[in-house]
Amino acid sequence: WSLLVRTGDLAALGAVGGYEGLVERYPLALPPNVTGPCGRPRPDAFHLLRHPSTGDLPWPGLLLGLGIISAWYWCTDQVIxxxxxxGRSLTHVRAGCVVCGYLKVLPMFLMVLPGMAARVLFPEVVGCADAQGCRRACGTPVGCSNVAYPRLVLTLLPPGLRGLMLAVVLAALMSSLASIFASAGALFTLDVYQRLRPRAGARHLLIAGRLWIVAMVGLSLAWLPVVEAARGGQLFDYIQAVASYLAPPVAAVFFLAVFVPRVNEPGAFWGLLGGLGLGLARLVPEFALGTGTCGSPGRCPPLVCGLHYLHFAALLFLATGLIVIGVSLCYPPIPRQHLHRLVFSLRNSREPRIDLDRQIPKDGAGDVQLQEDPEPTPPPRPRPSPSLPDVEAEPSGQGAGPVPQGAGPSGERGVAEPPAPPPEEGVWGRVVDANALVLMAVAFFLWGYFA
Known part of the structure; x- marks a missing residue:
């Protein structure tokens, strides 16, 4: 896939004279009959850090807002x-993240530069300036930037490679959609439907998950006209805008839950609910009234839609954090015995952790309370295995015996004995660390070069 995409990118850059030719010709890529500012290439098109107020991607929002969205995606999104x-081990997981980091460097050269080359090669289509011209060029009055890559493939690649490229793109699309819909089905089935129908069997849950996926597909198809009309028809801006309105509350709750032990469940719940409400208060009027395009302003009032969506993401993150902390202070804190190795300050704790959800009925009325641990009773010694390291025996009043991992002093479920650190593969662990440093150096160099 990468080889095919790279072949198309080389063809696009070669057609405009390489990177130097792209830098020289892009500012001159004007559609016909341009009289005003609309349709003209931006003078800061080759810079990542742009003006904080007039830039289409202002640098404070790019660093703060897009950083929050990235933290949400890489740390909490179900797909990741x-x-x-x-992963088989922590080393494998870290290596996979580093490989994904390397792949994340490529879109600059696989997507952005070829798209700019398409603007140079087809200015009357990709750079159409008015609704009538865009409708004639691609059938969409809001813009034709989304047809840049298909136009490159159909124009520059030979017939056999066109079909292969189409198959590659469709395969990648189907893989991504399958992963997203599978995650959505699992979340709905296990977190929502199973709570409503606790006695549902495995086949029942499987059918419910499949029906939910069908409903999600139908909702996605019904939402396509909104995607086409939003953000001037620019799909990337639409994706980032939606994430800016919905992702910061999740990122804020995750960040505070890891680094602030005082955060509790009511604070997280009301933080998510309040953040979602604030995000929808911006998302709904923007998509209902429209933000407009160059030369055709939208009907959304500036008080609601005037702030850039990346700046809004940063403010939404702060607002959600304040709600989480404020509500958490109104309720008792989570006892320390439930937080060992779950928060950053207790990440190296060796004390047993009691499961917060370990409860038993208190009386016939259905009230519940945490179950107290009885006196330690040594369980039978487990058979050593490669995946379960042996545990040293500890003396007790009745004799000596080990305590297996995952069980408490009583060997009961719900009390998590401090586990041994996950085994690191010495040589490969250092290889992963070295590659992570190289990746960070490459990222800093690209930022410095294009900033």
Missing amino acids: VQRCLA
């Missing part, structure tokens, strides 16, 4: 988390 949890 389910892959990390499938």
Whole structure:
């Protein structure tokens, strides 16, 4: 896939004379009959850090807002988390993240520069300036930037490679959609439907998950006209705008839950609810009234839609954090015995952790209370295995015996004995660390070069 995409990118850059030719010709890529500012290439097109107020991607929002969205995606999104949890060891998980970091460097050269080359090669289509011209060029009055890559493929690649490229793009799209819909089905089935129908069997849950996926597909198809009309038809801006309105509350709750032990469940719940409400207060009127395009302002009032969506993401993150902390201070804190190795300040704790959800009925009325641990009773010694390291025996009043991992002093479920640190593969662990440093150096160099 990478080889095919790279072939198309080389063809696009070669057609405009390489990177030097792109820098020289891009400012001159004007559509026909341009009289006003609309349709003209931005003078800061080759700079990542742009003006904080007039830039289309202002640098404070790019650093803060986009950083928050990235933290949400890489740390909490189900698509990423389910892959990390499938890793054989911590070294494998870290290596996978480093490889993904290397791949994340490529979009600058696989997507951005070829798109700019398409603007140079087809200015009357990709750079159309008015609604009538865009409708004639691609059938969409809001803009034709989304047809840049297909136009490059159909124009520059030979017939056999066109079909192969189409198959590659569709395969990648199907893989991404399958992962997203599978995650959505699992979340709905396990976190919502199973709570409503606790006695549902495995086949029942499987059917419910599939029906939910079908409903999600139908909702996605019904939402396509909104995607086409939002943000001037620019798909990347639309994706980042939606994430800016919905992702910061999740990122704020995750950040505070890891670094602030005082945060509790009511604070997290009301923080998510309040953040979602604030995000929808911006998302709904913007998509309902429209933000407009160059030369055609939208109907959304500046008081609601005037702030750039990346700046709004940073403010939404702060507002959600204040709600989480404020509500958490109104409720008792989570006892320390439930937080060992779950928060950053207790990450190296060796004390047993009691599961917060370990409860038993208190009386016939259905009230619950935490179950107290009985006196330690040594369980049978487990058979050593490569995945379960042996545990030294500890003397007790009745004799000596080990305590296996995952069990408390009584060997009961719910009391997590401090686990041994996950084994690191010495040589490969150092290789991963070295590659992480190289990746950071490459990222800093690219930022410095294009800033």
